[in-house]
Amino acid sequence: MPSTVPSTVVESRALAALIAAEVKQARQFAEAQHAASTRRAYESDWRIFAAWCEARGTDALPAAPEVVATFLAAQASSGVRASTLGRRVAAIRYAHAVRGVESPTTAAVVKATLRGIRRTIGTAPHQKAALTADRLLTIIQHVPATLQGQRDRALLLLGFAGAFRRSELAALQVEDLEEVEDGLRVRVRQSKSDQEAAGCVIPVIRGERACPVTAVRAWLEAAAITEGPVFRRMAKGGRVLPTALTPYSVGLIVKAAAARAGFDPTEFGGHSLRAGFATSAALAGRSLFRIMDVTRHKRTDTLRGYVRRAEEFRDHAGAGLL
Numbered sequence: 001m002p003s004t005v006p007s008t009v010v011e012s013r014a015l016a017a018l019i020a021a022e023v024k025q026a027r028q029f030a031e032a033q034h035a036a037s038t039r040r041a042y043e044s045d046w047r048i049f050a051a052w053c054e055a056r057g058t059d060a061l062p063a064a065p066e067v068v069a070t071f072l073a074a075q076a077s078s079g080v081r082a083s084t085l086g087r088r089v090a091a092i093r094y095a096h097a098v099r100g101v102e103s104p105t106t107a108a109v110v111k112a113t114l115r116g117i118r119r120t121i122g123t124a125p126h127q128k129a130a131l132t133a134d135r136l137l138t139i140i141q142h143v144p145a146t147l148q149g150q151r152d153r154a155l156l157l158l159g160f161a162g163a164f165r166r167s168e169l170a171a172l173q174v175e176d177l178e179e180v181e182d183g184l185r186v187r188v189r190q191s192k193s194d195q196e197a198a199g200c201v202i203p204v205i206r207g208e209r210a211c212p213v214t215a216v217r218a219w220l221e222a223a224a225i226t227e228g229p230v231f232r233r234m235a236k237g238g239r240v241l242p243t244a245l246t247p248y249s250v251g252l253i254v255k256a257a258a259a260r261a262g263f264d265p266t267e268f269g270g271h272s273l274r275a276g277f278a279t280s281a282a283l284a285g286r287s288l289f290r291i292m293d294v295t296r297h298k299r300t301d302t303l304r305g306y307v308r309r310a311e312e313f314r315d316h317a318g319a320g321l322l
Contacts, residue, residue: 045091061095065107068092072110076117085117128269131254131276132283135263136160140210142260147222147238152253154219155231157212159250159273161204162186163295166250166270172230174220182206184213188296202294278303 046060049071053060058067072085089105096103104110131139140156143149159169168188176187184204206213220230229244245253251270258272259265274295281291288300297303 042091042094045088046095049092062101063104065104065109068104069109069113072113082118082121128272129267130279131272133280137210139257139261148234150219150222152257154215157210157215160277161212162202163274163277165274166247169231169250170245170247174227174230
């Protein structure tokens, strides 16, 4: 039966569908400007704000500046850190921006509230303890001699030796590893400081007391992994799954390993490996710029924080005064 719908109407609908698809694609590209971890954090922050608004019968989008200011005050009163509140403001701003709605976060009342919170509760970040070389050598002695233990040992040693972020360890593929005479060449396809995925290769040197290259090879051989994710989830009974660990899981592995060695697990996390390399290298007197070759910090002032902590008692002005 022939259609009675005019061809112009059909063409209009097809055009509208085409435009809608392109608009959706454009929005997806816009969202891709942020790293996956940042998008996840924004989504979590937005859900918290939206739920808070819904419980009070007010709109989250568009949100009134007074609503955002009140939300921030309530969050601060419940113990949320200033750094987290700053990210939640960014999430609210982003949610409005991608929908073409004016953001309430630019209003004076929101800015004043956030400044007042920072002044009242402080802005000092809570940093995880650095898993320095001596601590790491102690920790790996307590890693169990199981298949999962081999995975964890390889992850800990490689994470430290390459100053890798937990997201980089989770994303690592067998194809990204190249063993050479002096060590291991590890390709990082994309990272926090490389949002456009130019990629880079990090040289991991062999170790004398605990070798990351040997540990990685031993894990891959024992798990019969020849392609795909390097560090994988494991089922009960020690069965290796095809799926990669998540960045969150990497942090849990670090905490569990620290706890087995008698350290306080709350003091450590995924970033502890990266911080541990930078601190240990600074303690060993390595050049700031050589450290940056491994850590890939783009600015020296970020790295100097590790160096200052490593050297805070070295050549102290008060030495011998008392």
